[in-house]
Amino acid sequence: MSDANESMRDVKFWPGNVVIAEAAAAAGCDFFAGYPITPSSEIAAHMAAILPKKGGHFIQMEDEIGAMGAVIGASLAGAKALTATSGPGLSLKLENLGFGYMVEAPCVIVNVMRGGPSTGLPTHPAQADVMQARWGTHGDHPTIALVPAFHHEMYTETIRAFNLAEQLRMPVLVLIDEVLGHLSDGMVPPKPGEFEIVNRPMWDGKPEDYQPYFDDKGDVPPFLPYFEGAQWHTTGLNHDETGFPTTNPELVTKQMHRLMRKVTGNRELIDSIDYYEADDAEIGIVSFGSTARAAMVAIKKAREKGIKVGMLRPLTIWPFPNKQVEEFSKKVKALIVPEFNLGQIVYEVERSVHSDMVIKRINKVGGVPINPNEILAGIEEVA
Amino acid sequence: MHFEARFSAVGGQGIILAGTILADAAHILGMHAAGSPTYTAQVRGGPTKVDVIIDSEMVLYPRTTEIDFFLSLATDSYKRFATDLKPGCVVLVDPNMVEFSKEDEEKYNLYQVPVLDLTQKELGRMVYTSAVSLGTMVALTDIVTEEATKEALKKRAPKGTEMYNLKAFQVGYDYASELLVKKA
Amino acid sequence: MSFDYLPYMRENHLPHMWCPGCGIGVVVKSVIRSFDELGWEQKDIAFVSGIGCTSRAPGYLNVNTLHTTHGRAISFATGIKMHRPDKHVVVISGDGDATAIGGNHLIHAARRNIDITVIVNNNNIYGMTGGQYSPTTPLGAKAATAPYGNLEPSFDLAKLLIGAGASYVARGHVGNGRQLAKFIKDGFAHNGFSFIEVVSNCHTQFGRRNKMADPMNMVKWISDRATPLKKFDEMSDSEQEKHFPVGVLHKDESRPEYTDTYSNLISSLQDKA
Numbered sequence: 001m002s003d004a005n006e007s008m009r010d011v012k013f014w015p016g017n018v019v020i021a022e023a024a025a026a027a028g029c030d031f032f033a034g035y036p037i038t039p040s041s042e043i044a045a046h047m048a049a050i051l052p053k054k055g056g057h058f059i060q061m062e063d064e065i066g067a068m069g070a071v072i073g074a075s076l077a078g079a080k081a082l083t084a085t086s087g088p089g090l091s092l093k094l095e096n097l098g099f100g101y102m103v104e105a106p107c108v109i110v111n112v113m114r115g116g117p118s119t120g121l122p123t124h125p126a127q128a129d130v131m132q133a134r135w136g137t138h139g140d141h142p143t144i145a146l147v148p149a150f151h152h153e154m155y156t157e158t159i160r161a162f163n164l165a166e167q168l169r170m171p172v173l174v175l176i177d178e179v180l181g182h183l184s185d186g187m188v189p190p191k192p193g194e195f196e197i198v199n200r201p202m203w204d205g206k207p208e209d210y211q212p213y214f215d216d217k218g219d220v221p222p223f224l225p226y227f228e229g230a231q232w233h234t235t236g237l238n239h240d241e242t243g244f245p246t247t248n249p250e251l252v253t254k255q256m257h258r259l260m261r262k263v264t265g266n267r268e269l270i271d272s273i274d275y276y277e278a279d280d281a282e283i284g285i286v287s288f289g290s291t292a293r294a295a296m297v298a299i300k301k302a303r304e305k306g307i308k309v310g311m312l313r314p315l316t317i318w319p320f321p322n323k324q325v326e327e328f329s330k331k332v333k334a335l336i337v338p339e340f341n342l343g344q345i346v347y348e349v350e351r352s353v354h355s356d357m358v359i360k361r362i363n364k365v366g367g368v369p370i371n372p373n374e375i376l377a378g379i380e381e382v383a
Numbered sequence: 384m385h386f387e388a389r390f391s392a393v394g395g396q397g398i399i400l401a402g403t404i405l406a407d408a409a410h411i412l413g414m415h416a417a418g419s420p421t422y423t424a425q426v427r428g429g430p431t432k433v434d435v436i437i438d439s440e441m442v443l444y445p446r447t448t449e450i451d452f453f454l455s456l457a458t459d460s461y462k463r464f465a466t467d468l469k470p471g472c473v474v475l476v477d478p479n480m481v482e483f484s485k486e487d488e489e490k491y492n493l494y495q496v497p498v499l500d501l502t503q504k505e506l507g508r509m510v511y512t513s514a515v516s517l518g519t520m521v522a523l524t525d526i527v528t529e530e531a532t533k534e535a536l537k538k539r540a541p542k543g544t545e546m547y548n549l550k551a552f553q554v555g556y557d558y559a560s561e562l563l564v565k566k567a
Numbered sequence: 568m569s570f571d572y573l574p575y576m577r578e579n580h581l582p583h584m585w586c587p588g589c590g591i592g593v594v595v596k597s598v599i600r601s602f603d604e605l606g607w608e609q610k611d612i613a614f615v616s617g618i619g620c621t622s623r624a625p626g627y628l629n630v631n632t633l634h635t636t637h638g639r640a641i642s643f644a645t646g647i648k649m650h651r652p653d654k655h656v657v658v659i660s661g662d663g664d665a666t667a668i669g670g671n672h673l674i675h676a677a678r679r680n681i682d683i684t685v686i687v688n689n690n691n692i693y694g695m696t697g698g699q700y701s702p703t704t705p706l707g708a709k710a711a712t713a714p715y716g717n718l719e720p721s722f723d724l725a726k727l728l729i730g731a732g733a734s735y736v737a738r739g740h741v742g743n744g745r746q747l748a749k750f751i752k753d754g755f756a757h758n759g760f761s762f763i764e765v766v767s768n769c770h771t772q773f774g775r776r777n778k779m780a781d782p783m784n785m786v787k788w789i790s791d792r793a794t795p796l797k798k799f800d801e802m803s804d805s806e807q808e809k810h811f812p813v814g815v816l817h818k819d820e821s822r823p824e825y826t827d828t829y830s831n832l833i834s835s836l837q838d839k840a
Binding site for chain 3: 030031033052053055057059061062063065066067068069070071072073074075076077078079081095096099207226227228229230231232233234235236237244245
Binding site: 011183186296 | 403406407409410415416417418419420441442443444445446448
């Protein structure tokens with residue numbers, strides 16, 4: 001028992017929301033702007049407590065839109081910036097999120113999903129903002145969204161979200177839900193040095209030569225924050241390499257394709273998948289976040305009954321791992337897609353596989369998560 | 384090993400803390416524990432509960448499915464939260480506060496502990512309700528040890544109240560232990 | 568020798584996109600003169616705007632410039648100022664941008680008393696989108712969306728900002744550039760939230776619909792009504808209705824500035840650690 005006692009000292013019993021705040025700070029986040037909204041508010045409260053102790057800044061803005069604006073403003077001035085919200089708040093933030101993609105401002109947005117649409121179920125979970133995360137803001141744009149399912153993943157994926165945001169100079173979303181945000185679970189946070197921290201590629205030439213979107217070194221142009229002597233121009237209008245507006249079709253096309261390529265061209269860096277009992281699986285499950293945890297229990301129960309089930313669980317849901325799902329589908333006779341909504345990710349699954357593939361949807365709304373037995377019933381149906 | 388516990392009461396009785404301490408005790412013993420409180424808009428006086436799931440391995444499904452231990456200190460919370468209880472679930476109620484049916488007595492392993500009276504009489508302050516509750520729970524189940532729970536309680540208790548919290552724990556533990564002996 | 572504006576300009580992005588005779592030019596000149604007189608280095612200035620004609624101004628100035636989304640300039644500026652409290656942050660905005668879609672950010676930045684200067688070029692109309700009425704279009708004036716005359720009462724921006732807690736509020740107009748430059752410079756130098764309303768002309772969208780298509784007519788209409796605060800206070804109610812007060816309408820140096828307060832919090836927490 002003494003060993004267990006020793007390790008007890010390092011075990012934290014944090015709600016998921018606190019895990020995310022702690023991980024953000026560990027990733028070097030030094031700016032948070034937010035607006036109160038259930039069930040994400042504990043992230044803001046925790047950042048308000050820890051940031052000033054580290055010399056960082058917290059501000060509660062007058063609305064969700066302003067919070068997203070402040071985060072991008074701080075990022076352009078050099079901050080590693082975070083905001084957290086829930087469905088209605090993300091709806092409000094979307095225009096400025098698009099601005100973030102357009103000006104290539106690194107930042108992280110956490111959405112603790114709750115039932116919707118509209119005010120919906122503020123204190124109850126859902127996984128119904130997945131498509132909003134991908135397609136919510138207007139216009140073509142790249143998207144990276146991470147969907148951790150466990151406490152240790154909320155920690156490491158939050159750090160990875162900052163790393164990807166910095167490395168690719170773009171906003172990155174982390175989607176959890178009310179289950180995970182309010183669930184306390186024992187975890188030992190990794191120590192500094194046990195995880196990698198990546199900062200944005202910086203311009204190392206003379207400030208006066210800086211062009212904010214000059215891409216001779218690849219699709220991610222180096223960054224130079226404001227006040228370093230470059231006096232660059234930032235605009236949500238389509239712009240050329242110098243940052244100034246252009247309506248030249250060729251230049252706009254070039255810019256748009258480069259923005260998309262930052263994601264399509266870096267899949268090895270971005271993709272992350274966990275396979276569970278997948279090697280000999282005859283039935284495949286594709287699920288994510290808290291619902292995937294129910295699926296894991298269902299898989300165990302099914303295997304006790306002799307049904308070979310396995311799961312592909314994306315940790316990166318955007319870009320969607322279409323190729324990996326296709327490969328996975330080839331080894332199984334049917335796919336099951338449990339998601340806590342009325343059917344969103346299943347569309348991505350469907351377009352990843354051959355049209356004759358059996359795909360069983362398991363969907364639910366109403367605030368009570370999909371439980372293992374509901375998934376088990378689905379497994380038995382296709383077995 | 385997999386164990387599900389639910390503490391329910393009305394907001395303000397400190398029941399959420401009891402859940403945290405139980406989870407800490409499980410961690411001290413090298414087990415895994417996860418828990419979440421139910422959030423309602425009414426902060427004070429409304430029915431409230433906390434679920435704690437203890438497992439020898441990582442907790443997968445984070446919600447309760449078959450509850451092994453259920454404690455209730457108010458009829459409101461009893462009515463609302465006495466769901467998913469296993470047949471034979473250890474149910475602990477404060478008989479002065481909770482109305483329960485004959486049926487429930489037959490279905491569950493039901494114990495009556497006047498938690499609030501005990502707390503008032505022995506400690507004089509209702510803030511110790513959660514420690515008394517924990518004491519009864521530890522006595523009636525064998526999921527965590529007395530020592531581990533006391534250690535966790537000491538750590539979570541506000542400075543200066545450790546002694547009183549430990550006393551409260553003992554009051555609950557002793558009362559429930561006697562019940563067990565009588566029942567046997 | 569006359570003042571040389573060009574070192575502050577991005578000359579290769581000229582000519583500008585504003586109509587000949589537009590009031591924004593006077594505002595931009597006053598901004599540049601104030602930068603110069605205060606000795607602010609160009610690399611230390613962030614010049615932030617939203618959407619609209621006025622919000623195109625930052626593109627022409629050789630400082631750190633940020634052209635944001637409609638109405639949101641002040642929130643972006645707040646993020647910049649919080650992260651770099653040591654730098655100068657200026658917002659320039661039109662009346663529609665700052666006081667309709669961006670009204671919430673405007674009053675809350677004033678309430679916080681964060682050290683940002685907001686200059687509102689108030690030409691009583693949405694210019695870029697084609698002359699729709701704004702929160703400052705006078706009652707009865709015509710606009711693209713008020714073909715029978717504006718039915719909505721307008722904001723008194725200076726009063727609104729004083730009420731919201733701005734610690735420096737001044738009103739100038741495009742008919743008196745020298746005076747306007749003084750207000751802008753004072754606002755820049757003030758440690759706290761400063762607000763400068765510039766009564767300005769959009770003869771193209773407002774004037775054309777209201778019998779003042781010529782810029783000089785419109786500037787005259789503005790100048791004739793501009794009255795120093797002291798004189799304005801002495802006017803009768805009926806006289807006041809035909810005029811507007813100009814001057815430093817409010818100044819309070821006693822209120823703590825927000826980033827100072829936050830810096831104090833940081834130091835006090837670090838002392839404890």
